[in-house]
Amino acid sequence: QLHLKTETLGHGFHLYERIDSTNRLAMEFLREGAAEGTTILAEQQTGGRGSNGRQWESLPGGLYLSVILRPQLKLADIFQLTLVAAFGVAQSLGRLTGADVRLKWPNDLVIEQGRRLAKVGGILTETRIQGDRLAGAVVGIGINWDNPVPAEAARLKPLSRRDLDLAPVAAAVLLGLEQSYQLWHQRGIERIVSGYERYLVNLGQAVEVPGHDGQGRIIGIDERGALRVLFLDGGEALVMPSELRLGYAL
Ligand code: BT5
Structure with missing residues (x-):
């Protein structure tokens, strides 16, 4: 029993x-026409997917869930969904646990x-594309709780x-995702970007970007989810997730 607080x-x-x-499985349900909000939760996955x-x-003890979303979105903007989800989930987990949960791009x-x-x-967002439009998306969320x-x-x-078991964690994560998704509809991607940046651990980090000379500094993300990197000469690079993987050292 989840005791959902979502709409x-x-x-x-x-x-x-x-x-x-x-x-x-959620991608299969999506193809079969499942409604927005349809959620799949597993206590254990044998072939859990990363990006x-x-x-x-x-393994058992973690939270593994996927939610079907059907937003109106241009294909070029698909990555916005991951920003929406990451922000919403980070915020909800912070509120629930009191722990300082942050985001590492992306x-x-x-x-x-x-x-x-x-x-x-x-977070793993997967999409279904028909012709030149987005037919729907699946947002997958994996949380290490007690696994x-x-x-x-x-x-x-x-x-x-x-001291919580998984059900209230699932309910909180779904509520956080829904609130962020609604915020995005009501206030636009600018609001999501600024929310995401508040949780971003990488701000100020020095990075090297393929194709650019010298080190730059991470100053934020743009509205497609690209990393904004500022160089000493004043030039700025926009880096997509496929172009750069950030490490775990601080
Ligand atoms: C992710 O990929 O972080 C997305 C994970 C999404 C998982 C959820 S669970 C529910 C839904 N159903 C699915 O099948 N997937 C979604 P990525 O950034 O590519 O990170 C993957 C990497 O994280 C792996 O290559 C490992 O290095 C590391 N990793 C694997 N399992 C981990 C775990 N349980 N905790 C922390 N790191 C892990």
């Missing part, structure tokens, strides 16, 4: 004890542990001021 998200709800990937063919370790939920970032969760995690990663439950 739409999570109202069509499918729970699995064990499944390969909630995102894979770019990477894997998401998904799709990682992290906490600072000394001079390193430990990953506590991730065994890979080396260098961390779990949130031990950092939480409240």
Whole structure:
């Protein structure tokens, strides 16, 4: 029993004890016409997906859920959905646990542990495109709550001021996602960008960008989710997630 506080998200709800990937199944439901807000939750995944063919370790005790969204969105702006989700989930987890949950660009939920970032969760947005328009999207959210995690990663439950099981965590994450999604509709991507930047650990970091001389500094993100990097000569680069992977050292 989830005790949902949302208006739409999570109202069509499918729970699995064990499944390969909630995102894979949600993409299937999306093709079959499932309504916006349809949510799939699994207690364990055997083939959890990260981005770019990477894997998401998904042992019992973690939160693994996928939500179907059907926004009106130009194909060039698809990455906005990941920003919406990352901001909403970071905010909700911070409120729920009291832990300082932050974002590592583009799709990682992290906490600072000394001079390193430990990953506590991730977002994977997948889309269905028909012709030249977006037919729908699946936002997948994985949160390390009380599951065994890979080396260098961390779990949130031990950092939480409240001793919660997974159901209230799922309800809070869905509410956070919905509130961010509504904010995006009502106030636009500018509001999401500024919210996302408040949680971004990478602001001020020095980086090297392929194709540019010397180091630049990260000054924010743009409305497509690209990283904005400022160089000493005053030039600015916009870097897409496929062009640069940021590390976990601070
Ligand atoms: C992500 O990818 O961070 C997106 C993860 C999304 C998972 C959810 S779970 C529900 C839904 N259904 C799915 O099948 N997927 C979504 P990426 O940024 O590419 O990070 C993947 C990398 O994180 C891996 O290559 C590992 O290095 C690391 N990793 C794998 N499992 C992890 C875990 N449980 N905790 C922390 N790091 C992990």
